[in-house]
Amino acid sequence: MSQRQVLQGLEEYRKARLQFVQRVAEQATRPQNLETLQSAGVISLLRPLLLDVVPTIQQTAALALGRLANYSDDLAEAVVKGDILPQLVYSLAEQNRFYKKAAAFVLRAVGKHSPQRAQAIVDCGALDALVICLEDFDPGVKEAAAWALGCTSRHNAELSQAVVDAGAVPLLVLCIQEPEIALKRIAALALSDISKHSPELAQTVVDAGAIAHLAQMILNPDAKLKHQVLSALGQIAKHSVDLAEMVVEAEIFPVVLTCLKDKDEYVKKSACTLIREIAKHTPELSQLVVNAGGVASVTDCIGSCRGNTRLPGIMMLGYVAAHSENLAMAVIISKGVPQLSVCLSEEPEDHVKAAAAWALGQIGRHTSEHARAVTHTLPVLLSLYMSTESSEDLQMKCKKAIKGILPKCTYLPALEPFLYGAPPNILKHVLGQFSKVLPHDSKARRLFVTSGGLKKVQEIQADPGSLLQEYINSINNCYPEEVVRVLPKEFEVERRRKRLLFFLTAHGTHLSFMSNPQCLPLLRSREATEAQ
Amino acid sequence: MATLARLQARSRFLENQYYFRNSVVDAFRKKENCAAVKIQSWFRGCQVRAYIRHLHRIAIIIQKWWRGYLSRKHYQLKVEVAYYTMKMELYNAMAVRIQRRWRAYKVRKYCFNYFYYKQYLRAVSEANETVREILQEYAEIQESEEKKAELEREEKQRAEEARKMHYLLSTKQIPGIYNSPFRKEPDPWELRLQRAKPLVPQRRRVQQKQCAGLADWLACTSARSFPRSGSLPPINRKPCQGPFRNINEVLEQRYKPLEPTLRVAQPIDELTPARQEFQGQEWVRNISDKMFLPFSSHHKKEKYMPSLFSSSKYDPISCRKQGFRSENPGKWICDKDFQTVFPSVDLFSKYGKSYSRAGQIV
Structure with a gap:
């Protein structure tokens, strides 16, 4: 008891x-x-x-x-x-x-x-x-x-x-081979976390034979597992050319592209990331991706999703196009440019826009043909560059893209709007293109006058001896002197002076500023605001 | 002499005249001298100027020749240089022409084959097309599979529902709710209900209580499954304050080998493994696997047919079990059959531990 x-x-x-x-x-x-x-x-x-x-x-x-x-x-x-x-x-x-x-x-x-x-x-x-x-x-x-x-x-x-x-890596690789999906998922995640830091760690993972097992699981119907596997492969491939080649040798290529059609956004994103990490290393790897039809499917993938999921795909197109002109042409004929311009104009977030601008710059910087393919995006790029709402990075990327594309662009009708709205640092490149093309193209010369471009060029005020002035002179030299003189240059100058006077008095500034060289940027900025 | 006299006569006159003349001369001497100097200076000046002019003319002639010589020489050099540069420019232009042609040829021939490039681009676009098609097909297949799975799931769910609602089926006498007499045709659910199998009322499985009972707790504390309390060494190995035992002693206690009681040490079904082992031994020793039958009893080979009366399809075990077990399965504790073991005499296993031979309490 x-x-x-x-x-x-x-x-x-x-x-x-x-x-x-x-x-x-x-x-x-x-x-x-x-x-x-x-x-x-x-x-x-x-x-x-x-x-x-x-x-x-x-x-x-x-x-x-x-x-x-x-x-x-x-x-x-x-x-x-x-x-x-x-x-x-x-x-x-x-x-x-x-x-x-x-x-x-x-x-x-x-x-x-x-x-x-x-x-x-x-x-x-x-x-x-x-x-x-x-x-x-x-x-x-x-x-x-x-x-x-x-x-x-x-x-x-x-x-x-x-x-x-x-000694976790070999056991994790064994865990991947287990039948349970959840275990596979977590093991792939752990491998991706281990291999993301440095090439040596990734090499350890590769040495344990992870790639073959990971590559086998790409076709698994489970979306989360696919996501983890693809991200693990991407983390392995991102470090060096050798590792990327080892990933490619696991024959992931036609198979990965099916993941780009997946319903799950994360799978799409990680598949794009994997392809990007492979393509970014060398032209040969990019070529391999292109030959496997990767660019077309990534383009489709960009078209089928929104927002941040697009980002790796956009960057992948940029990387491929950056390697050589043939690859850039492959991107163009894979209809990558329309998708990129859609991204550029429709995406709400600045970093996606910046990536699209960068990719377009990479595509257009090779030859005039490439530049011709991306000319229709130039006004968008310019407006993003000029816009005060866009972030600093976006402005920087847009500027670089414009500066890369313009020296190759020989399609003058697309350049002409730039004469009216572009800031001086871009105007320089535009005029440079005109001065290069006009001496050799009589039809373009005629068109340039009739469309009022020449008149606009006369209105541009450039410091004597500057590059801009040189370009203007060489444009003027293409025409007979009478044509240049007839244009109402003097009148324009007078009008400007009056406007400046008004501007200065309106702002309570002393008139002696007129003779000061400091008033020149003031005038420019004023004009720039007026032009907007 | 006369002359002398005449002269002497005249000497006075002569003297005066001499004086006079000299004085006159003296009076004009200075002027004349000046004039002479002037004349001489002028003349000499003219002479020197003429000479200098002569020298100048000579020098100009010399310079003219010299300079002419020099510039002729210089001009020749200049002409030579101009000719050379003109020649070189021409050569360069020609070389550029040749190089242009050659380089264009070389690039077209070896580096950049336009048609090959076109072909490459065409191939790329074709590959893209095929990949797009394949991927489209793949996506369609995926989608259709998913749809199919969805439909199947729905169908299954409906079938399940039909099984559950089978009692709504109309009978001969009473039409069910899906078979309204005012309708021309019965509801499709009626047909489904006709096809469905009625759901057999399932016996409710009695869940064992989540909370473990006292017996479980005692089982857990046995050395077999888990260490007893206090078996963990303290986290920081400082000796604990208080009347605690030495850690080694505790550890020794914890890792002490199992000392089962006599009852536990002996397996309850000792007979079965012994019998199995015996059978195995016998099988190993057999020379032939075929059953040995004596020749004389050959006719006994046919299969034994048990009598209809002595055999029953109800085996005695299940029969007996029914007798021991409660009829109401809700009161069952576990699903397993009871194991038939003789109850142990608990008292004997405690011999020497809780009581002595004399029956006294230790």
């Missing part, structure tokens, strides 16, 4: 503990409770429960800690400071699979926040225990361990190196 009473007391205590832990774990799922829990010192309360005799309580305590640490960096720091990690690591090797899963969850939740937390995990020797967990029979344990390793190695190269040194 007395034995039963004793046991009953123990039982009650056990029930209370279990109830407490379960309640805390449940409350930790709601973010609004976490502050209160933390201020109540729940972490120090949960710590002894990790050592509890009842495995359910241990697991639930670990789960609660994991949820707490998952929420924010502060809580993760508190978990680290609470000396909980060594305890977890110690028991990770010994306990049953549920506990292992929960412990790996805590490690993951702590390590995902910042490099310092991940370093704390490495310091307490968790990696070896996690690697041992990768050899477990239970796929759930493997998944949790692989996830924790991935979260640890995500932050920087040193942490990744630590994970590699713990």
